[in-house]
Amino acid sequence: MRVLVTGAAGFIGSALSRSLIRDAAVRDIVAVDLAERPAWAATGRVRWICGGIDDRSVRDKILRTEFDRVFHLSSVPGALAESAPQLGRRVNLDASLDLLEQLAGTSRCPRVVYASSIAVYGPCSGPVGSRTPPRPAITYGAHKHMVEIALADHVRRGEMSGISVRLPGIVARPGRATGFGSAFMSELLHALAAGEPYCCPVSPAATMWWLSVVQAVNSLIHAGAIAHCGVVQLPALRLTTAEVVEALAEAFGTERALLVEYRPDDRIEATFGRFPELDVADERALGFADDGSAAMLIRNALAQAN
Amino acid sequence: MRVLVTGAAGFIGSALSRSLIRDAAVRDIVAVDLAERPAWAATGRVRWICGGIDDRSVRDKILRTEFDRVFHLSSVPGALAESAPQLGRRVNLDASLDLLEQLAGTSRCPRVVYASSIAVYGPCSGPVGSRTPPRPAITYGAHKHMVEIALADHVRRGEMSGISVRLPGIVARPGRATGFGSAFMSELLHALAAGEPYCCPVSPAATMWWLSVVQAVNSLIHAGAIAHCGVVQLPALRLTTAEVVEALAEAFGTERALLVEYRPDDRIEATFGRFPELDVADERALGFADDGSAAMLIRNALAQAN
Numbered sequence: 001m002r003v004l005v006t007g008a009a010g011f012i013g014s015a016l017s018r019s020l021i022r023d024a025a026v027r028d029i030v031a032v033d034l035a036e037r038p039a040w041a042a043t044g045r046v047r048w049i050c051g052g053i054d055d056r057s058v059r060d061k062i063l064r065t066e067f068d069r070v071f072h073l074s075s076v077p078g079a080l081a082e083s084a085p086q087l088g089r090r091v092n093l094d095a096s097l098d099l100l101e102q103l104a105g106t107s108r109c110p111r112v113v114y115a116s117s118i119a120v121y122g123p124c125s126g127p128v129g130s131r132t133p134p135r136p137a138i139t140y141g142a143h144k145h146m147v148e149i150a151l152a153d154h155v156r157r158g159e160m161s162g163i164s165v166r167l168p169g170i171v172a173r174p175g176r177a178t179g180f181g182s183a184f185m186s187e188l189l190h191a192l193a194a195g196e197p198y199c200c201p202v203s204p205a206a207t208m209w210w211l212s213v214v215q216a217v218n219s220l221i222h223a224g225a226i227a228h229c230g231v232v233q234l235p236a237l238r239l240t241t242a243e244v245v246e247a248l249a250e251a252f253g254t255e256r257a258l259l260v261e262y263r264p265d266d267r268i269e270a271t272f273g274r275f276p277e278l279d280v281a282d283e284r285a286l287g288f289a290d291d292g293s294a295a296m297l298i299r300n301a302l303a304q305a306n
Numbered sequence: 307m308r309v310l311v312t313g314a315a316g317f318i319g320s321a322l323s324r325s326l327i328r329d330a331a332v333r334d335i336v337a338v339d340l341a342e343r344p345a346w347a348a349t350g351r352v353r354w355i356c357g358g359i360d361d362r363s364v365r366d367k368i369l370r371t372e373f374d375r376v377f378h379l380s381s382v383p384g385a386l387a388e389s390a391p392q393l394g395r396r397v398n399l400d401a402s403l404d405l406l407e408q409l410a411g412t413s414r415c416p417r418v419v420y421a422s423s424i425a426v427y428g429p430c431s432g433p434v435g436s437r438t439p440p441r442p443a444i445t446y447g448a449h450k451h452m453v454e455i456a457l458a459d460h461v462r463r464g465e466m467s468g469i470s471v472r473l474p475g476i477v478a479r480p481g482r483a484t485g486f487g488s489a490f491m492s493e494l495l496h497a498l499a500a501g502e503p504y505c506c507p508v509s510p511a512a513t514m515w516w517l518s519v520v521q522a523v524n525s526l527i528h529a530g531a532i533a534h535c536g537v538v539q540l541p542a543l544r545l546t547t548a549e550v551v552e553a554l555a556e557a558f559g560t561e562r563a564l565l566v567e568y569r570p571d572d573r574i575e576a577t578f579g580r581f582p583e584l585d586v587a588d589e590r591a592l593g594f595a596d597d598g599s600a601a602m603l604i605r606n607a608l609a610q611a612n
Binding site: 097135142 | 391392395399400403407437439441448452455456458463
């Protein structure tokens with residue numbers, strides 16, 4: 001099997017690529033990223049292409065291979081796309097449409113997994129899922145939704161098999177992630193695991209969707225393996241800050257809970273701390289799953305970070 | 307008031323432009339089309355730009371004016387976009403996004419009326435309206451929906467005031483309209499009005515949404531005048547072929563009904579002859595209206611064609 005991964009040096013992309021390298025069924029991996037080839041990619045099965053997919057010559061280089069499976073993850077993060085919408089359009093929208101158009105022209109009818117985002121929904125109450133009418137409140141989410149539509153149209157035209165996977169914020173991003181409003185979720189995990197104090201910008205009662213990078217990678221690989229086409233919302237655990245802190249205290253020692261000082265920021269609390277129920281019954285029936293428990297979430301989230 | 311009309315030589319665009327010329331509140335009209343300036347546009351208030359909006363130099367020429375109101379109608383028709391999706395993307399999607407992006411950069415915060423289409427819905431039952439989840443079944447509809455999303459995002463960013471107006475098939479297009487699967491609706495009206503025999507590709511019981519070009523233009527102008535932002539589904543009469551033939555017979559003589567020979571084409575009947583109820587209560591509350599009756603529909607549809 002020949003596989004393409006865009007954004008292969010990113011947080012999720014590198015975890016996914018490393019998992020694909022371990023998969024005996026994967027013969028060749030073409031990995032694309034703005035970053036130089038990392039050490040883990042120094043294997044003959046990985047062809048590393050350094051460049052952006054908004055560059056026509058980079059896409060032409062990519063498309064010298066015909067792929068069985070494509071994981072399209074590369075994007076400009078939401079906060080950056082919001083402040084530089086033309087850059088966001090060029091990379092998150094136009095380049096994605098160009099890549100899909102070029103893939104549509106290949107003879108192999110690839111299976112395409114597109115990393116979409118919960119940013120498509122915008123503010124909403126009640127159970128949220130793939131049937132919720134999207135009303136994106138950031139340009140990043142608008143572009144993600146537009147690419148979902150384009151992918152669905154390529155599928156309808158019979159040019160590829162495709163699935164758009166809406167990802168929640170994934171933990172635990174390394175270091176101080178920039179451009180992600182939900183970065184505090186990762187920071188909380190890292191701080192308490194390391195025994196460091198943490199000033200938390202949301203209240204103990206703030207409610208978020210939590211998904212580990214390990215489980216996110218499992219879900220992306222599963223999305224590539226099944227035949228289902230369309231949009232799926234990944235299952236995630238809906239936990240309060242307090243529930244996550246409690247699980248961290250159980251894992252690392254009860255005194256760790258005292259390291260958290262709560263200083264809720266109204267804007268962050270409103271945007272990232274009021275997530276409603278998820279409606280993912282269809283996705284569970286398709287075999288997608290969350291981490292199972294807060295304890296497993298923490299183990300999966302921090303295992304990968306090391 | 308300075309107004310831009312794209313697709314100004316088209317069926318709807320020319321009727322709209324002629325109506326704007328008669329409006330004393332409109333000071334200047336910039337009219338853009340691939341076609342040369344028509345005779346009715348030979349007035350000092352109309353600046354005619356001959357070219358496609360997918361041409362950057364044409365857009366730059368357009369944007370030398372700052373507009374109070376924009377009617378963006380130009381597009382490649384659905385059947386052509388389906389057979390030439392890259393052309394469809396360039397004109398219907400990319401050029402529309404480029405135009406919106408350039409308008410967003412002007413200081414006047416224009417009111418933008420985007421001519422969207424019922425093609426965004428795809429096959430659906432039950433009452434259809436602006437809240438129906440779009441599942442476009444042609445590339446034309448996918449692109450229309452993507453531009454709706456982009457316009458909504460520009461509105462959210464405060465760069466313009468915008469409304470996407472979903473148009474049904476509009477009657478009565480002149481001559482043998484190509485590229486429109488719903489062309490038979492216009493042909494039926496023209497044939498019976500002229501006393502010519504007509505071979506009808508849908509059954510007497512086929513049910514369509516009917517809207518005259520006069521009423522469509524009224525609706526577009528109304529959409530430009532109100533402050534409401536978002537997507538609206540234009541009200542239209544839901545009539546069977548038999549009901550329209552009956553109204554034509556009342557208008558032009560009962561013997562005209564005998565001119566129709568029904569030879570239903572399964573594909574046309576399935577695609578264009580099974581339209582469900584419309585749910586346009588919100589739009590009626592905003593002041594949008596259909597033609598009122600089959601008799602008025604026919605008068606409005608044929609008045610404009612002459």
